[in-house]
Amino acid sequence: DSGVTQTPKHLITATGQRVTLRCSPRSGDLSVYWYQQSLDQGLQFLIQYYNGEERAKGNILERFSAQQFPDLHSELNLSSLELGDSALYFCASSGLLGYGYTFGSGTRLTVV
Amino acid sequence: SQQGEEDPQALSIQEGENATMNCSYKTSINNLQWYRQNSGRGLVHLILIRSNEREKHSGRLRVTLDTSKKSSSLLITASRAADTASYFCATVVPQGAQKLVFGQGTRLTINP
Numbered sequence: 001d002s003g004v005t006q007t008p009k010h011l012i013t014a015t016g017q018r019v020t021l022r023c024s025p026r027s028g029d030l031s032v033y034w035y036q037q038s039l040d041q042g043l044q045f046l047i048q049y050y051n052g053e054e055r056a057k058g059n060i061l062e063r064f065s066a067q068q069f070p071d072l073h074s075e076l077n078l079s080s081l082e083l084g085d086s087a088l089y090f091c092a093s094s095g096l097l098g099y100g101y102t103f104g105s106g107t108r109l110t111v112v
Numbered sequence: 113s114q115q116g117e118e119d120p121q122a123l124s125i126q127e128g129e130n131a132t133m134n135c136s137y138k139t140s141i142n143n144l145q146w147y148r149q150n151s152g153r154g155l156v157h158l159i160l161i162r163s164n165e166r167e168k169h170s171g172r173l174r175v176t177l178d179t180s181k182k183s184s185s186l187l188i189t190a191s192r193a194a195d196t197a198s199y200f201c202a203t204v205v206p207q208g209a210q211k212l213v214f215g216q217g218t219r220l221t222i223n224p
């Protein structure tokens with residue numbers, strides 16, 4: 001157990017639907033990062049939150065949104081899902097700058 | 113977009129041999145990190161090397177960094193079957209948010 005908890009582990013849904021992925025960061029970590037991993041695109045940074053505020057945005061589609069709550073857990077919302085959104089979605093957290101990041105085990109999303 | 117490129121994309125060696133993976137990146141960095149990913153699972157932080165460091169060791173791992181060539185290498189000595197995984201380098205740039213930018217990874221297979 002890395003200390004970063006992601007739920008659910010697997011999700012199968014139909015095109016056009018909306019899903020919410022949840023992440024609880026390691027205790028004490030204020031930063032949460034979301035990544036998408038697909039076979040053709042590799043690991044793509046989506047978005048970062050720090051202590052409840054959006055800090056950086058990467059290749060995140062307008063159909064996707066995220067937030068970090070006061071208890072520091074984060075949710076990634078994916079809407080109007082397309083087949084191409086099928087991927088592994090990882091959450092990572094970090095504490096002090098200059099140290100490694102801790103990744104969750106991911107949510108495997110399959111859009112059918 | 114990917115910051116780092118790993119070389120080779122795939123590497124297959126015999127157990128007990130040493131494995132060397134290389135990573136090149138494009139911009140100046142704050143630090144460079146190496147991660148391991150077992151098939152379909154989360155990423156595990158292996159080692160972090162700062163831009164002012166040239167070499168770092170952790171157990172059977174040795175990482176070098178050449179900022180003039182914008183390259184790094186990861187050496188795994190006395191490889192074991194359990195080292196079979198994908199290895200990614202990731203960089204953190206000095207400006208802005210401390211997000212990790214990953215390369216495409218090296219798929220390492222250790223043959224017993």
